[in-house]
Amino acid sequence: MIEALELTKRYGRTTAIHGLTFTVRPGHVTGFLGPNGAGKSTTLRMILGLHTPTSGDVTIDGRRFRDLPRGLRHVGALLDAGDVHGGRTALAQLTALAHSNAVPRRRVLEVIDLVGLSTVADRRIGTYSLGMRQRLGIATALLGDPPVLLFDEPLNGLDPEGVLWVRTLFHQLAAEGRTVFVSSHLMSEMEATADQLVVIGRGELIAAQSVADFAARATGAGVRVRSPHAVRLAADLSAEGATVRRQGADILEVSGMTAARIGELAYTHRCMLQELTTRNASLEAAFMELTADSVEYASHDA
Numbered sequence: 286m287i288e289a290l291e292l293t294k295r296y297g298r299t300t301a302i303h304g305l306t307f308t309v310r311p312g313h314v315t316g317f318l319g320p321n322g323a324g325k326s327t328t329l330r331m332i333l334g335l336h337t338p339t340s341g342d343v344t345i346d347g348r349r350f351r352d353l354p355r356g357l358r359h360v361g362a363l364l365d366a367g368d369v370h371g372g373r374t375a376l377a378q379l380t381a382l383a384h385s386n387a388v389p390r391r392r393v394l395e396v397i398d399l400v401g402l403s404t405v406a407d408r409r410i411g412t413y414s415l416g417m418r419q420r421l422g423i424a425t426a427l428l429g430d431p432p433v434l435l436f437d438e439p440l441n442g443l444d445p446e447g448v449l450w451v452r453t454l455f456h457q458l459a460a461e462g463r464t465v466f467v468s469s470h471l472m473s474e475m476e477a478t479a480d481q482l483v484v485i486g487r488g489e490l491i492a493a494q495s496v497a498d499f500a501a502r503a504t505g506a507g508v509r510v511r512s513p514h515a516v517r518l519a520a521d522l523s524a525e526g527a528t529v530r531r532q533g534a535d536i537l538e539v540s541g542m543t544a545a546r547i548g549e550l551a552y553t554h555r556c557m558l559q560e561l562t563t564r565n566a567s568l569e570a571a572f573m574e575l576t577a578d579s580v581e582y583a584s585h586d587a
């Protein structure tokens with residue numbers, strides 16, 4: 286489990302992270318989202334002890350990363366697939382890391398096979414494509430068989446087969462009870478991969494909730510209702526706490542209430558329903574709407 290408490294990081298007069306508090310729990314794939322410049326990479330580096338917080342704290346299973354012996358056995362991370370010596374082979378790179386963390390050599394061969402690099406393990410990393418380097422980075426993160434895993438943009442450079450493989454792998458790791466924390470700008474993949482989210486903007490927390498609950502916050506989410514008793518039904522739904530907008534003589538757009546509950550109230554109050562359609566907003570739509578005020582560099586139509 287990863288716990289951040291009032292995490293703050295300043296660089297001179299610039300505050301990159303301000304009062305950030307969140308928890309990443311085991312058994313889930315948690316997406317880490319935010320506009321460019323939101324502070325995601327800085328936060329990941331503070332989790333791993335690469336940057337020191339100005340104030341606040343962040344722990345992994347109750348301990349700071351720097352206090353964990355044999356770090357790869359506790360936390361595996363992929364921050365930058367290109368940050369590796371191009372003159373080494375994948376086998377040599379992983380063997381050296383295994384030796385420094387008291388990881389058996391057989392584990393090196395296991396992770397090389399797991400990520401699909403067995404046939405190129407003796408090639409120099411400098412000859413690898415970006416997708417192959419991403420696979421090597423994932424192998425490095427898995428090397429110590431750690432309970433906590435962090436990935437920063439792990440899908441960059443992967444072909445569709447590779448993307449599907451990573452998605453399946455993350456689900457399997459979470460199902461094993463591990464903590465899986467994934468930063469990505471690919472909303473469609475996060476929607477398919479993550480079940481929980483931590484969303485930040487300008488270094489501050491915007492949301493920490495399930496993907497479904499976050500998407501439901503978008504204005505496009507809701508239930509479309511058509512009824513010849515729309516006026517009376519609108520009053521009944523509003524009395525129960527729903528937000529109701531009239532879209533014509535017999536059409537209502539309802540938010541804040543499930544379709545099932547709307548159906549129950551319509552039945553109770555003897556209102557005929559001619560349509561009851563749930564309209565789910567996408568994760569991307571919710572993200573764009575809820576982070577609009579946090580975008581540092583925004584494009585504008587000409």
